[in-house]
Amino acid sequence: xxxxxxxxxxxxxxxxxxxxxxxxxxxxxxxxxxxxxxxxxxxxxxxxxxxxxxxxxxxxxxxxxxxxxxxxxxxxxxxxxxxxxxxxxxxxxxxxxxxxxxxxxxxxxxxxxxxxxxxxxxxxxxxxxxxxxxxxxxxxxxxxxxxxxxxxxxxxxxxxxxxxxxxxxxxxxxxxxxxxxxxxxxxxxxxxxxxxxxxxxxxxxxxxxxxxxxxxxxxxxxxxxxxxxxxxxxxxxxxxxxxxxxxxxxxxxxxxxxxxxxxxxxxxxxxxxxxxxxxxxxxxxxxxxxxxxxxxxxxxxxxxxxxxxxxxxxxxxxxxxxxxxxxxxxxxxxxxxxxxxxxxxxxxxxxxxxxxxxxxxxxxxxxxxxxxxxxxxxxxxxxxxxxxxxxxxxxxxxxxxxxxxxxxxxxxxxxxxxxxxxxxxxxxxxxxxxxxxxxxxxxxxxxxxxxxxxxxxxxxxxxxxxxxxx
Amino acid sequence: xxxxxxxxxxxxxxxxxxxxxxxxxxxxxxxxxxxxxxxxxxx
Numbered sequence: 001x002x003x004x005x006x007x008x009x010x011x012x013x014x015x016x017x018x019x020x021x022x023x024x025x026x027x028x029x030x031x032x033x034x035x036x037x038x039x040x041x042x043x044x045x046x047x048x049x050x051x052x053x054x055x056x057x058x059x060x061x062x063x064x065x066x067x068x069x070x071x072x073x074x075x076x077x078x079x080x081x082x083x084x085x086x087x088x089x090x091x092x093x094x095x096x097x098x099x100x101x102x103x104x105x106x107x108x109x110x111x112x113x114x115x116x117x118x119x120x121x122x123x124x125x126x127x128x129x130x131x132x133x134x135x136x137x138x139x140x141x142x143x144x145x146x147x148x149x150x151x152x153x154x155x156x157x158x159x160x161x162x163x164x165x166x167x168x169x170x171x172x173x174x175x176x177x178x179x180x181x182x183x184x185x186x187x188x189x190x191x192x193x194x195x196x197x198x199x200x201x202x203x204x205x206x207x208x209x210x211x212x213x214x215x216x217x218x219x220x221x222x223x224x225x226x227x228x229x230x231x232x233x234x235x236x237x238x239x240x241x242x243x244x245x246x247x248x249x250x251x252x253x254x255x256x257x258x259x260x261x262x263x264x265x266x267x268x269x270x271x272x273x274x275x276x277x278x279x280x281x282x283x284x285x286x287x288x289x290x291x292x293x294x295x296x297x298x299x300x301x302x303x304x305x306x307x308x309x310x311x312x313x314x315x316x317x318x319x320x321x322x323x324x325x326x327x328x329x330x331x332x333x334x335x336x337x338x339x340x341x342x343x344x345x346x347x348x349x350x351x352x353x354x355x356x357x358x359x360x361x362x363x364x365x366x367x368x369x370x371x372x373x374x375x376x377x378x379x380x381x382x383x384x385x386x387x388x389x390x391x392x393x394x395x396x397x398x399x400x401x402x403x404x405x406x407x408x409x410x411x412x413x414x415x416x417x418x419x420x421x422x423x424x425x426x427x428x429x430x431x432x433x434x435x436x437x438x439x440x441x442x443x444x445x446x447x448x449x450x451x452x453x454x455x456x457x458x459x460x461x462x463x464x465x466x467x468x469x470x
Numbered sequence: 471x472x473x474x475x476x477x478x479x480x481x482x483x484x485x486x487x488x489x490x491x492x493x494x495x496x497x498x499x500x501x502x503x504x505x506x507x508x509x510x511x512x513x
Contacts, residue, residue: 268492275485279478286474330493337486344479348472369482373489380493408478416474 009186010128014137016182017121018144020084023175024114025148027087028056030156030168032288033299037165044100054218055104059111060118061402062211066203068119068395069255072192076120076127076391080183083116088176095169106169122394126382127190135324138382139317139375146313146371149284153303160299192388199255205244206255210399212237217406221414256392260384269380272333273397274404276373279340282408283347283366286416291359294352308360312367313374320375329376336373340366 031053039049071079090109097103122141129137159167216233223230248254261267284306291302316336324332343366350359378397385393429436435449 264492265494268488272485272489272493275481275488279482279485283475283478328495330490330495333493334486334490337482337489341479341482341486344475344482347475348479350472350475373485377489377493408481412474412478415477419473 007128010133010137013128013182013186013188014125014140016179016186017125018141019175019182020080020117020179021121021141022144022148022151023084023172023179024087024117025145026152026155026175027091027110027114027172029148029152030159030171031152033153033156033303034160034165034168037160038103041165042097042100042103044103048100048104050218050222051104052100052107055108056111056114057402057406058211058214058218059108060114061214061399061406062207063112063115064119064395064398064402065206065210065256065392067115068123068391068393068398069199069203070391071116071120071123072389072391073198075189075191076124077183077187077189079116079391080120080124080187081180083113083118083120084176084179084183085113086110086116087113088173089113091169091172091176095166118398119391119395122378122382122397123390124187124190126390126394127387128188131383134382135321135375135379138379139321142374142378143314143317143371145374146310146317146367148310149313149367150303150306150310153306154300155303157298157300157303192391197253199248199251199253202244202247202251202255205240205247209237209240209244210403212240214403214406217403217410220410221417225414256396257389263384265380266384269329269333269377269384270396270400272337272373272377273381274400274407276337276340276370276377277401277404278408278411279344280366280370280408281405282412283344285409285413287347287363289416290350295354305356305359306363308364309367312364312369313371314367316368316371317375318371320372323372324376324379329380332376333373333380336369336371336376339369339372341369343369 035049035052038044038052042048044052067079067083087110090106090111090113093109094103094106097106122138125137125141126134155171156168159165159171212233216230216237219233220227220230245258248256248258288302291297291305292299297305320332320336343362346358346362346365381397382390382393431449435453
């Protein structure tokens with residue numbers, strides 16, 4: 001197929017790219033609602049349960065830069081197809097996993113596939129749309145990414161209630177097949193025409209640095225931020241990152257031109273995305289707990305409660321194009337982040353009797369702020385690099401999102417856990433030691449302790465009555 | 471929970487300040503790098 005034909009079909013190609021992104025976005029968010037069921041079915045420990053989520057995140061984040069540069073070098077559509085096939089294979093293995101360990105390995109494989117898919121969707125988009133259409137295309141791409149926040153939990157919640165747990169993984173297979181067919185028909189191949197030798201050392205160092213840093217972030221809340229292993233992971237990750245930068249500055253064929261960080265547009269946009277994902281993912285993490293454990297919503301209902309956040313993202317992402325043209329990226333991104341901050345201030349008012357309307361409104365405003373900031377910030381990153389480097393630029397955009405999100409969950413999760421534990425100290429003094437420790441661990445565990453105690457009381461009463469009878 | 475949300479709000483506000491301070495005012499949805507979309511697409 002000739003390039004003009006591909007150019008004429010660029011909007012159809014965008015549907016394929018956006019749907020591919022949606023597949024991995026849903027693939028991640030759908031799992032959250034299934035975790036309690038998976039824990040029962042696989043008899044998984046809480047550590048294993050955490051690694052079912054984290055093995056994906058670790059491999060995904062660790063391989064992003066390498067996958068982006070491989071796409072630039074060997075072809076972005078090829079990288080997208082390889083990523084989709086790997087993701088589908090991981091999904092099938094996950095569906096038929098008979099143990100927690102097998103599921104952790106399958107999820108890691110899904111993470112490898114997602115690392116191939118995520119950066120290539122944006123890098124292909126950057127290459128098939130002219131500059132004047134690119135902000136609109138990126139806004140659609142960003143809006144679809146937001147859609148996964150609601151689609152995943154709703155689909156997952158429905159499947160858990162009506163079908164089998166394996167369905168949450170197998171649903172990826174027909175979706176991936178549709179993406180593969182669309183990619184073959186509509187997505188053109190593209191690569192960096194100036195690409196020379198592959199920067200293998202840079203690739204290896206980027207993977208090692210990101211894996212060490214992300215592993216530290218994942219494990220820090222459990223092991224403690226001052227734990228020797230955690231400090232070693234951060235120090236090692238930072239040292240390898242420094243070696244990566246030194247290597248990239250010295251080599252004549254760097255995978256990432258680190259000089260790009262001197263470009264304020266690139267650096268400020270990257271920082272904005274990191275901050276917005278720090279706040280968003282951190283808050284999504286504790287909002288899920290709040291909806292489930294504090295308000296007692298079902299998985300499906302909790303998913304439906306996320307819909308306004310996704311709707312806000314979609315509406316605002318579309319509006320951001322026109323606003324950026326009129327006001328400039330500086331004002332729109334700043335206004336978006338300020339809106340997110342405002343919605344988070346509203347979140348501080350959440351109580352056990354907060355009305356659903358208030359929560360839905362807060363979610364809509366938060367989604368609106370994220371949608372407003374994301375598209376112009378992403379466009380600022382992609383516009384700072386030449387289209388030939390779109391793969392590595394897109395990968396950088398994804399890395400700052402992943403690191404920001406992981407950092408948000410780790411830091412805000414730690415803060416939440418410690419403030420909850422200190423707030424519970426006085427309330428568990430009369431409990432047996434084991435029950436007190438469990439109740440101060442999480443709201444969910446406290447519910448279990450309360451339920452067990454209530455059950456024991458109703459069970460003990462008849463015995464007391466009987467023993468005190470004639 | 472209010473402490474956690476408060477910290478998140480502070481982080482988002484810091485991001486807003488960084489964007490306001492360092493993003494260029496005139497980057498009005500236009501790419502800095504010139505791009506010929508068709509020419510950059512191989513095959």
